[in-house]
Amino acid sequence: MHEYPITEQIIKIASEKAKENNARSITRITLVVGEQSGFIGESIQMYFDIISKDTLCEGAVLEMENIKAKWYCPDCNIHYARQPFSFACPDCGNDGMPTNIGKEFYVKDIEIETE
Amino acid sequence: MAEKEIQVVQNIFDENDRIAFATQEKLGKMGVFVVNIMGAPGAGKTSSIINLIQQLSENKVYVIEGDIESDIDTVKLKELGIEAIQINTNGACHLDAPTIQSSLDGLSFDKPGLLFIENIGNLVCPAEFQIGEHIKMLICSAAEGSDKPYKYPLAFEKADVILLTKCDLKTYVDFNDEFFLKGVRALNKTAPVFEVNAKTGQGFEDVAGWLLQRKG
Numbered sequence: 001m002h003e004y005p006i007t008e009q010i011i012k013i014a015s016e017k018a019k020e021n022n023a024r025s026i027t028r029i030t031l032v033v034g035e036q037s038g039f040i041g042e043s044i045q046m047y048f049d050i051i052s053k054d055t056l057c058e059g060a061v062l063e064m065e066n067i068k069a070k071w072y073c074p075d076c077n078i079h080y081a082r083q084p085f086s087f088a089c090p091d092c093g094n095d096g097m098p099t100n101i102g103k104e105f106y107v108k109d110i111e112i113e114t115e
Numbered sequence: 116m117a118e119k120e121i122q123v124v125q126n127i128f129d130e131n132d133r134i135a136f137a138t139q140e141k142l143g144k145m146g147v148f149v150v151n152i153m154g155a156p157g158a159g160k161t162s163s164i165i166n167l168i169q170q171l172s173e174n175k176v177y178v179i180e181g182d183i184e185s186d187i188d189t190v191k192l193k194e195l196g197i198e199a200i201q202i203n204t205n206g207a208c209h210l211d212a213p214t215i216q217s218s219l220d221g222l223s224f225d226k227p228g229l230l231f232i233e234n235i236g237n238l239v240c241p242a243e244f245q246i247g248e249h250i251k252m253l254i255c256s257a258a259e260g261s262d263k264p265y266k267y268p269l270a271f272e273k274a275d276v277i278l279l280t281k282c283d284l285k286t287y288v289d290f291n292d293e294f295f296l297k298g299v300r301a302l303n304k305t306a307p308v309f310e311v312n313a314k315t316g317q318g319f320e321d322v323a324g325w326l327l328q329r330k331g
Contacts, residue, residue: 002208002240006127013125021121031127036269038243085265087301095301098272107123114117 003039007047013107015056023112026060034104036069069102131244135212138247146227148330151246153270154254156236159280161188162313163254164231168197170323175228179218181210181235209240215247238267250275257281261291264298271302282310
């Protein structure tokens, strides 16, 4: 359910951009999906195949670039992947802070066919 | 026929966020401070709203109740004389900005005050969507356990204020204060954490005071 309206939005963004560029069809859409964005690629793909029918996006390949979530330790000035049940920096053991790395969720580019 | 690649780089939340900002701005101009209330099912969201309204008696309060299918909470609020409307999402796991925008006509907004929007009981998706709020209030009960910041980090990271409810149950559920607060502070350095008990009303005076100060 969660991915359904989001998939509609992806199709809208891609279709608008394609129309601006006089596309006949869209052959590929690249999404950047952070691990912590809360969205599941397989689920988006499932809805995409259904909702994209009869749109410029029908038949397009949906490519996902997945980004791993990273935390930041200001003491050590490093980014790190946190372990389950812990926010600790692997170098100094202090709790670091969350960053926006891994929260991305955007349409990066599209490939279109023109006449 | 030619193929070409077009750069897009457009955030999929853009349209939702644009509508959320318009709602926030419109209500802000009317002197209505909007609080997005997030929390798991049974955490005590409605009970906390009722306790807060009792403390905020000098202020007009409006409520939008988000629920998957029932109107139990709205009926309860209306019986108390609170101006409330119901949104049923019919299965959707969170409220979003277009849904809130289209429901605003259901409230009078005849006076400045506060609007509480009770989000769907869920610690995951509500944290991902702006709905037009000025602040996000996270309701987390002691009964859920002290590991919630570690399991649902985004909700804690995004919260402007955190209420720990059902604090009278702490000893029965082996709630570990230190572990809970360590997790909260790793995710969120600034949100105040208020310990409350909706059965006795304990702690809500302080939350109401904080809300009014934040409302300005």
